Amino acid sequence: MASFHANKINPDRFSFGQWKFFAFLISLSVFMILPIIFIFSQALKPVDELFLYPPKLFVNHPTWSNFAQLFSVSNVAAVPKTKYLFNSIIVTAAVVFLSIVLCSMTGFALSKKEFKLKKVVFEVNIIALMFVPAAVTIPRYLVIEKLGLTDNFLGHILPMLSLPVGVFLVKQFVDQIPNALIEAAQLDGANDYYVFRKLVIPMIMPALATVSILAFQLAWNNAETSSLFMSKETLKTFAFYMSTLTTTTAMENNIAGQGMAAAAALLMFIPNLLIFIFMQSKVMDTMAHSGLK
Amino acid sequence: MKPTTVKAIKNELSAYAFISPFLIIFTLLVVVPVVSAIYLSFTDFNSIQTPKFIGLTNYVNLITQDNAFMMYVLPNTLKFALLVGPGGYLLSFWLAWLLAQIPRKSRTVLALAIYSPSLTAAIAMAVVWLVIFSGNASGYLNNFLMSLSIINEPIQWTQSPHYLMPIMVTVSLWNSMGVGFLAMLAGILNINGEMYEAGYIDGIRNRLQEVWYITIPSMKPQMLFGAVMAVVGTFQAGAIGVQLSGANPTPQNAGQLMINHIEDYGFLRYDMGYASAVSVVLLIIVYGFSKLCWRLFGEND
Numbered sequence: 001m002a003s004f005h006a007n008k009i010n011p012d013r014f015s016f017g018q019w020k021f022f023a024f025l026i027s028l029s030v031f032m033i034l035p036i037i038f039i040f041s042q043a044l045k046p047v048d049e050l051f052l053y054p055p056k057l058f059v060n061h062p063t064w065s066n067f068a069q070l071f072s073v074s075n076v077a078a079v080p081k082t083k084y085l086f087n088s089i090i091v092t093a094a095v096v097f098l099s100i101v102l103c104s105m106t107g108f109a110l111s112k113k114e115f116k117l118k119k120v121v122f123e124v125n126i127i128a129l130m131f132v133p134a135a136v137t138i139p140r141y142l143v144i145e146k147l148g149l150t151d152n153f154l155g156h157i158l159p160m161l162s163l164p165v166g167v168f169l170v171k172q173f174v175d176q177i178p179n180a181l182i183e184a185a186q187l188d189g190a191n192d193y194y195v196f197r198k199l200v201i202p203m204i205m206p207a208l209a210t211v212s213i214l215a216f217q218l219a220w221n222n223a224e225t226s227s228l229f230m231s232k233e234t235l236k237t238f239a240f241y242m243s244t245l246t247t248t249t250a251m252e253n254n255i256a257g258q259g260m261a262a263a264a265a266l267l268m269f270i271p272n273l274l275i276f277i278f279m280q281s282k283v284m285d286t287m288a289h290s291g292l293k
Numbered sequence: 294m295k296p297t298t299v300k301a302i303k304n305e306l307s308a309y310a311f312i313s314p315f316l317i318i319f320t321l322l323v324v325v326p327v328v329s330a331i332y333l334s335f336t337d338f339n340s341i342q343t344p345k346f347i348g349l350t351n352y353v354n355l356i357t358q359d360n361a362f363m364m365y366v367l368p369n370t371l372k373f374a375l376l377v378g379p380g381g382y383l384l385s386f387w388l389a390w391l392l393a394q395i396p397r398k399s400r401t402v403l404a405l406a407i408y409s410p411s412l413t414a415a416i417a418m419a420v421v422w423l424v425i426f427s428g429n430a431s432g433y434l435n436n437f438l439m440s441l442s443i444i445n446e447p448i449q450w451t452q453s454p455h456y457l458m459p460i461m462v463t464v465s466l467w468n469s470m471g472v473g474f475l476a477m478l479a480g481i482l483n484i485n486g487e488m489y490e491a492g493y494i495d496g497i498r499n500r501l502q503e504v505w506y507i508t509i510p511s512m513k514p515q516m517l518f519g520a521v522m523a524v525v526g527t528f529q530a531g532a533i534g535v536q537l538s539g540a541n542p543t544p545q546n547a548g549q550l551m552i553n554h555i556e557d558y559g560f561l562r563y564d565m566g567y568a569s570a571v572s573v574v575l576l577i578i579v580y581g582f583s584k585l586c587w588r589l590f591g592e593n594d
Contacts (some may be wrong), residue, residue, distance in 0.1 A: 009393050009481065009486070009489065009508075010393055010397075010481075010486070011394070011395065012397075013396055014395075014396055014399075018394060018395050018396075020445040021391050021395050022389065022399070025391055025392065026403065028388070028407065029403050030360075030406075032406055032407050032409065032410055032467065032470075033406045033409055033410075035410070035415065035418065035425070035467075036410070036421075038425075039421055042420075044325060046330070048474075048564075053429055053430075053431050054440065055433055055436055077546045093361060101314075102314055102318070103315070105312065105314065106311065106312050106315040106316075108306050108311060109311035112306065113307070113308035114306050114308070115304070115308035115309065116305065117309075118308075119554075120387040121316065121433075124319075124324075125319075127580070128323055129521055129525070129583075130580055130583040131327075131576075131579075132525060132575065133325060133529075134528075134529060134531070134552045135330070135572040135575045135576050135579070136327055136557070136572055136576070137555070137556070137560075137572075138333070138568055139325070139327075139329040139330045139332065139442055139569070140322060140326045141327035142326075143321060143322065143325055147321070151581075158318060158321070158322060161305065161318050161322075161572075162315070162323050163319050165472065165522075186397045187530075191307075192307045192311070193307075193309075196311070210476070214472070221414030221415070221416070221417075222508075223414075239414060239416060242417060243416045245420075258420070258424055259376075262420055262421075264417075264420075265413075265417035265418075265421070267413060268413070268414050268417040269412065269413050269414075269417055272413065272414075276408070276412055277405065280401065283359045283475060284475065284478070284482075285477070287475045287476040287479035288479040288480070288482075290476040290479070290480075290514075290515060290518050291476075291512075291514020291515045291517065292514055292518045292521065293514050293517075
């Protein structure tokens, strides 16, 4: 038994035997977050430090000037950058909200309701897990165009809404709710809508938190719908603006632009990070039920 | 009899009420595009005139005429997929397992650090990598290697056919600890401790046996989910080469993957029919690899 305790997985406390794991994981973590530390420091560097030779990783005299420059209106297109940010926020909020609604409704029906197409819908959703949207960009463009959604906010939102992973995770999570509980509510006269609203939704909050994170990342980081479906500059999102910054810096190798690009990258990254930190225990809770069978 | 049928129909209708919003959007934006991609792949279509049916010509051209595809794009895609797919997958299992060996608080912090690259958008990361791999002497990597006197001249990392692919693989691996990694970590942590206890009574002696005989069999469903996510993530990651080199096609096709090839033909040359044929081939490849994962990790083997 002694050997068992020595090899115990998921330990409660630190013991000296774990030092190898710590040594390795800490050095690897440093490697993983190095580029992110780099964005932080690059975003805060004043122009003379961006030009510095040899380059330094850490910033000496941090300033907000890159952010100020990022939001100055002196762009050729004359669209204030806050407009891009505003568009991103609207699109992301809509996508997150609607994804939660769609995934929870579908996941509930797939788990707890009996209907003819149930097996088919679940199978199709599993196949869709393997779907690579980039592979059908062209027909998707044609569909969006036929629906008249180019230069329309719905053109940003609709393509982000079919989230097979979300439906799958919610379905697996609803499976954990005992049928007896739902039957008891039905005996008391509750209809499906009531069961869904008052019973299922409160119990699947962790799964919904996870769906909202996935949907948030998808929508917030998405530059594709702007470049494909939007021709009006005022309808494009911050992620798209960010991608124009990186391509121009790549072309001209313009060092002052690098500070701005890093500032924009930081603005893209921070919300993702904060949301994940706040909800990570819920995510892990959802993932525990995420197995495919 | 009658009340039960009414009840059954009601039940059926209410079920459809719940799934129809998803089903409509799903059909419009996943099913219809896939079906039309299959149709367009048999046509000659320049996105302005109506598609002209030409049978299998696109596929025949893809196999016989398209030198870039056969010589670079397909081998690159397979090479990239084989390195990043299984590589990222093994790495995420291994890291999840390592993380499971340490106590909760420190695990949360380190898991966050390892997951954080997956939280960053690909476009945002291009900023960082472009500065690190910048081709002149003030690029971070060049500067570092020159200060160690490993190289004398700055290397044009992202423009060089030799280095573009390895850089793409490194960046994608760095970025690959996504949903699958989280699922595997949760899977490992949820294995009942008594399983290990029983294993030790039955004669397991070391950690390797523990992983092989207990950990992996107990989390097969999560392993499969992680594998499918790895396959999709790998084929999704293709844009990185174009972002790093700033050109499509990438210099001398060194980092050209199928996704870039589709964009090149579809949106730069407006040969939509041909691009659709490439898309269909890509979808078949992704589906094939996912099925392979099913074979390897499925429950009923």
